[in-house]
Amino acid sequence: MPAWLDLVVRVLIVIIVIFVAPLVIGQTEHKVMAHMQGRLGPMYAGAYHGWAQLVADAAKFIQKEDITPRAADRPVFKIAPVISMLPYMIVVLVIPLGPGGLVAQKLDIGLFFVLAVFGLGVIAVLMASWASANKFALMGGLRAAAQLLGYELPFVLAAASVAMAAGTLSLSGIVEAWRPWWLIWQLPALVVFFLAGLAEIRRTPFDMPIADSELVAGYLVEYTGLRYAFFMLAEYAGIFVISALTTVLFLGGWKGPFGLDTELGWLWTLIKIACVSFVVLWVRIAYPRLREDQLQRLCWLGLVPAALAQLVLTAGVKLAL
Amino acid sequence: MTVADVLLITIGAVVLGSALLVVTTRHLVRAGLWLIVTLIGVAAAYLVLTAEMVAWVQILLYLGAVVVLLLFAVMLTRAPIGVSDDLNRPRWPGALVGLGAAGALGALLVNAYRWEKVELPEAGTAERIGEQVFQSWVLPFELVGLLLLAALIGAIVLSQPGDDSVSGRKK
Numbered sequence: 001m002p003a004w005l006d007l008v009v010r011v012l013i014v015i016i017v018i019f020v021a022p023l024v025i026g027q028t029e030h031k032v033m034a035h036m037q038g039r040l041g042p043m044y045a046g047a048y049h050g051w052a053q054l055v056a057d058a059a060k061f062i063q064k065e066d067i068t069p070r071a072a073d074r075p076v077f078k079i080a081p082v083i084s085m086l087p088y089m090i091v092v093l094v095i096p097l098g099p100g101g102l103v104a105q106k107l108d109i110g111l112f113f114v115l116a117v118f119g120l121g122v123i124a125v126l127m128a129s130w131a132s133a134n135k136f137a138l139m140g141g142l143r144a145a146a147q148l149l150g151y152e153l154p155f156v157l158a159a160a161s162v163a164m165a166a167g168t169l170s171l172s173g174i175v176e177a178w179r180p181w182w183l184i185w186q187l188p189a190l191v192v193f194f195l196a197g198l199a200e201i202r203r204t205p206f207d208m209p210i211a212d213s214e215l216v217a218g219y220l221v222e223y224t225g226l227r228y229a230f231f232m233l234a235e236y237a238g239i240f241v242i243s244a245l246t247t248v249l250f251l252g253g254w255k256g257p258f259g260l261d262t263e264l265g266w267l268w269t270l271i272k273i274a275c276v277s278f279v280v281l282w283v284r285i286a287y288p289r290l291r292e293d294q295l296q297r298l299c300w301l302g303l304v305p306a307a308l309a310q311l312v313l314t315a316g317v318k319l320a321l
Numbered sequence: 322m323t324v325a326d327v328l329l330i331t332i333g334a335v336v337l338g339s340a341l342l343v344v345t346t347r348h349l350v351r352a353g354l355w356l357i358v359t360l361i362g363v364a365a366a367y368l369v370l371t372a373e374m375v376a377w378v379q380i381l382l383y384l385g386a387v388v389v390l391l392l393f394a395v396m397l398t399r400a401p402i403g404v405s406d407d408l409n410r411p412r413w414p415g416a417l418v419g420l421g422a423a424g425a426l427g428a429l430l431v432n433a434y435r436w437e438k439v440e441l442p443e444a445g446t447a448e449r450i451g452e453q454v455f456q457s458w459v460l461p462f463e464l465v466g467l468l469l470l471a472a473l474i475g476a477i478v479l480s481q482p483g484d485d486s487v488s489g490r491k492k
Contacts, residue, residue: 073402076354109374109447116377119385123357126392130350133402145393152385169447 018089022236023054029236029281030054036285057229064225069133072222076131081223081230084124088237090117095244096172098254098265110171111163114245115156118200121238122148125202125209128231129219140218143292144202144209150299151199151206157307158193161314162186162249175253182250185317188310190250192303194276197246199299201238204284208292243276244269251276328369336362344415347404353392360384372445 034041046052129141166177254265
């Protein structure tokens, strides 16, 4: 295959993944949430257990009027939803699915790249919140910024612990160095990374910037139709990316229980991503939203010290080995 | 002209244009947004020069933290939508300092290298930077770490509420 065709195919696959995975997760959320709450969820669209509900939703979003508030900063308001998707699309490029280069773009410092790009998601939120010219939106944006600045620290520290343990910044290299007993050794980092990741994508119980019962819907309040749908898509793409990162960094990526990693590696990765995504949905259904001060307390008094302690532990074990 | 040259010139033009917009736009928050474009451009220039580690550090720190903090501060205090007419921007002194610095640096570089060709050094991978920092530059690295630690403790002490003897404020 010529180089350019190879590149086009890889980019196309990434684009398909980043648009399909959120839909699958969204539909799963409909059904999982419904069953956990003792109801059925969508049942009519598409006949079999409402599988086409999100297609129907998309048709609804397309038909809705695209409203821009008169006082809004038009160009910034309009471009913000598109920018909200970009960081997640770029991150998916370097996440390895299986061994032997089953990844869209190999990168020696993949972990660092992922952390750097992932933090950019908040810029779209800040743009949307400010350009909406709405006080609820602005407050949502401020909360998002404060939240991101705080949670970035434990997020990066937990990832650094794994990088130290594996001795590499390459995501494929980390999976290769991974051993099952790391599940215990890196357990605190796993918990910190997962929680901080949930906070970074502003997912319940860390969805203070949206908080529909206090801020109406925060930075989403002025958005309608397709632009709103884009923000929703970005949220579910964020779940996919966080689940994939947790899988690759802490759960051994393509390593499965019976060998056969070369043939079935991609399947193990996908199964693990699906399981982590399920936990993300479960957390949303099980826990109420944190209060703003509780959110900052959890970060600075819980996650940051835990991440630092994990770094000391990792260094200690690494030196002892 | 190689591909790298063309890329560098294009990126340079984008950086220069967006940097000019940062200082000339009269929309307060948009100046911050143009700063994002400028910093991404600088990171892209690092990438073209094969300093990938520095490029991603630039994105992580400047875009992920510094610009977000800056936008946060602007929005927290005063962030009008639309044109702000009361911006206090000293035009001529600003232009003088900016052009002076650019001219002096440009003259210095042109004078130092003329038409000499400089080969690109080895790629700035994380491994190589790590080796350099922890072998050749350990002492400066530790000193910088100490300085940052002192600044961190200082910031915590200064932000303690209610302790007038430290902050020097009277209630």
